[in-house]
Amino acid sequence: MFDIKSYEKADTVKQAIELLSANPDAKLIAGGTDVLIRLREGHEEFSSIIDIHHLEEIKGVEMQDNMDVRIGAGMCFTDVIESEIIDQTIPIVAEASGTVGGPQVRNVATIGGNLCNGAISADSVASLCVLDATLEIEGIDGAREVPVTEFYLGPGKIVLTHTEILKSIYIKAENYMGFGTHYYKYAMRNAMDIATIGCAAAIKVDEGKVETLKLAFTVAAPKPTRATTAEQFSVGLDATSENIEKIAKKALEDLNPRDSWRASKDFRLHIIETLAKRVITAAIIDAGVQL
Amino acid sequence: MSVGKPIERLDAVAKVTGKARYTEDFTLQGMKHAVYVRSDIAHGMVKSINVDEASALTGVRAIFTYEDVPDILFATAGHPYSTDPGHRDPYDRNLLTKHVRYEGDEVAIVVADSELIARKAARLIKVEYDKLPVLNTPERILADDAEMIHPTGNIVGAHEFVVGGDMAEAIKSSEHTLENKYSTAMVQHFHLENHIAYAYMEDNENITVVSSTQIPHIARRIISEALDFPMGKIKVIKPYIGGGFGAKQDVVVEPMAAFLTLKMGGAPIQINLTREECLSCTRTRHPFLGTAKGGIDKNGKLTFMDVEVVSLTGAYASHGHAIAQAGGAKACTMYPRSVIRFNATTVYSNMPAAGAMRAYGTPQVIFFVENMMEELALKAGIDPLEFRLKNAGLPGDINPLNKKPILSHGLKECLEKGRKLIDWDKKKKRYKKFKDGTIRRGLGVACFSYASGTYPVLVEIASVRMALVQDGSVHVLTGATEIGQGSDTVFAQMASETTGISTDKIKVISTQDTDFSPFDTGSYASRQTYVGGQAIYKTAEKLKDNILAYAEEMTGVLANRLQIVGDKIVLIEQPDKTVVTLKDLSIDAHYHKDRGGQITAEVSYKTRTNAPSFGCTFVDIEVDIELCKVDIKEIINIHDSGKIINPILAKGQVHGGMGMSIGAALAEEMLIDDETGKVYNNNLLDYKMPTIMDTPDLKCDFVETEEPTASYGNKSLGEPPIISPAPAIRNAILDATGVAPSELPMSPKRLFELFKLEGLI
């Protein structure tokens, strides 16, 4: 039993936004795997809920005419993993989604909820960062689009205002076509765990040289972060193991992981460098290039 | 014949269908729910408690603080009572406390209509404290000017023994000696069913407590002591229980449930702890810190081993120093031909209380010994497996501690069997190529010895009642408790073996009720088949005799010409000739107007032997140096537990112990801040209980010796499998990387520090 004081069910995004603006204390609930945990812990700020669990408008995966991919923010991870469109276009999102919790969690937790929770360890976000995903947000004052890399403001903080809803995640064709990708979640356990470090890479290699590298990390800074110094450094380099090691070292310049009881800063930095190396290598192989 | 066969568990269908009822599955009209108010500091005195806001909440029925509970100190350890006052567990707890000794200590309790309201109210209670220094390292705890955690001081117990010869001479005869520091971590049992109990009264003077406990009869005594309430007026019922592993060999919530129902006019009150409370506010495994020394002579003989430990028992003694005592004692029969010194001190600390946990101090001591053995062999240039084979005990060796001969000792055969199964010799050669680079391979082995029960330290009493039912089936009542390990099934097999009655006609009553279950101290110390089995054997013999005597009275055929086969009584010389069926005999015994009566047998028996059991783990691992991770490629436990009564259940025990030990080896630890006593990880996200993806394929095998002191040739098996995997994994890491971890768990975080120190990364 949860200490829920008010409950409203929204049947449309518009209605959800109206309910949000009518109640400054209300919180949205979709999959429930974050909100219900907070309620169980006694966090009263979650006791007024607006239920968007069943909201069809924010579900679905579609390929647009221009080959852009749209993922409904209300899609549960299992549906993301099992989507043929995602498998054929942006399999890294399915890979990353497969590392979330366990099957039961993936069967209900949503990809939008994962982002809106604001956790720096969110399993899906690094993959969306290297795909330069755009987030479609609708609010009482209209709609706007925000790049996923600008969605996070800090630990637990995101750009959504109280009256806004994350509707969809868009990945442009130019950001996935021709890229090799890979994601690795480093955690203490192989399931049901929080990432110590998450690392995603998307790479385009042309005639043995790096054309574009996108490298993103979670838990490596106060918010999910692209290693832009390493990315810029990599352009034009031969795709060799030696250079990958150099790129991996560069990645450390953009990141500033926490020293916490979960893991020391030194340890995280070592894992960041190791993952950068391995994930870039795997992405190059995924791009069909022999090292 | 039933013993030795893979009989299906008696409770299998009840459990797979979910129909088996556990404590939470019983409800009573009007049941109230109680929730503790726990301290948010690790050491201090309550200055004030304000319950106003909580009391005002609708649905709150009562709030009790430390001022409202009896001024009685009690001991919670699930040990049999000792007639020697000097040998009783420390009486160091009140139901609620003003002096809080760990983060989560119990200062008040709320009773409400629902758990939701009770938890909400508990959060609304404001407690102010005067803080005291937090003592969590041996140096601070044992400092001359240290704050006293309990009025009796900070040392719970200490002892030392030197056995098997003269230590000075043993050192002198050594070619090589070494000394290393080791430590083990605080881990938690993580039984799937949290601690839960409820209590109610059906009149003004009798209390019933239903509890998820391993020790119903002991719980009855402790409730009686804690409340100063007559023991005979307390009834403890144990339904199905969702695991215990020692955490429920302690009385945790039962006395409070009984207190609350007494206070509230007999209303049914339930205490159902959360997972978070269970992790840090019940019991844990004692961390050990200390050293191990050893010596080897020029012939490869282990000349001596010398282990010195400090055991941290946390805020309350619970099983206290008994853990270190047992750990030291049980490790003496593995390599019994050497001089053995063991020195242990158990101290209080401002941490969650440690209590009994599977194998009771032995995994800690063996981690020290088997690490030391490995390094000693390497120092002497001997293969660590050969070193162990040479020094492993043999049948007829004398247990240096109690000076009694070891009648069955299969350790050497276990080592030889494991060596073959894992292909040790070939892999040893092959893996020489994999000792540099980031991916390395290694092999490890570790041995253990254990005991079957607690005798002669404690009494080993078991009682059984068997009754023939009118339909010819048999009901077996025992005070020994089924906690998932399969004791009910094994008892049915034993009873069948001895009486001749088929197992499907034998029903072992799984629920204990102290009002009618015969006296037994419960499930712990791997005593069920060894100690309980003796009582089953003697009762079954008596029941058979009583049945056959009645058959003689009924049919005129002499009893000594009869035997029971399945559901019939037949002639021994002519087994196909039915003299009378058990059903007909039982109907006659129950309902004949001029003869008979209910045919029963009851025996209470004290076992006065204690057979050591043995085994070892072999493990093959891959270490990814850069990722600081260990991947177990193959792991095998080999056990000498005497005769195996039920191979399926036996394997299940081994797998479970291995899984827990792998967790303790590589991942699990309760993280507590040395300075503040804060518990960082009392939740499932941060306490790294292994999932199915973290546990490799598990293999096991047995060397079936025949133990002459047990009626069915069996020895302990429940706890032993958890002992040797962790040191075997540690020795494999040493083999693979040349780095010798000395602390548990060997988690990526810790391996990172070690690899960095050794220049591997």
Place this chain on the structure above:
Amino acid sequence: MITKEIEFTVNGQLITLDVDIRKSLLDVLREEGLTSIKQGCGVGECGACTALIDDIPMDTCMYLAVWADGKDIRTSEGESRDGQVSKVQQAYIDAGAVQCGYCTPGFIMTSTAFVEKYKGQKVDRDLIRKEHSGNLCRCTGYETIVCAVESCLKD
């Protein structure tokens, strides 16, 4: 108290309830007498409360009861019919995958969904592990559970 009328099927039986919106599906199923739904953690980590909702394994402790409206729910009790346990249940018994039994009903439901989904396909132990990683067990070291699931897929 806010309530909402919901209608759902549990183990083949249609139920209509005026349900307190604060309740989890775990609360409601247990109140219906389906105590195979166990609470081991309350936060969706242990899987002891797993039921199938439209044939998909879910942690009922982290699932609002109102969401069950219109759904088909299966629990371990319903897998045994006319005194006969299901194939998955029998496999758990035969493999020795049952000990204390507290995680068992939840595991059985996860396995049931798994076996129905992958029947006839080639499945390795890694996939079995991945798809059972939301259920914790402390008694078995998971070995016999993996064996039980493997045996269900064999024929």
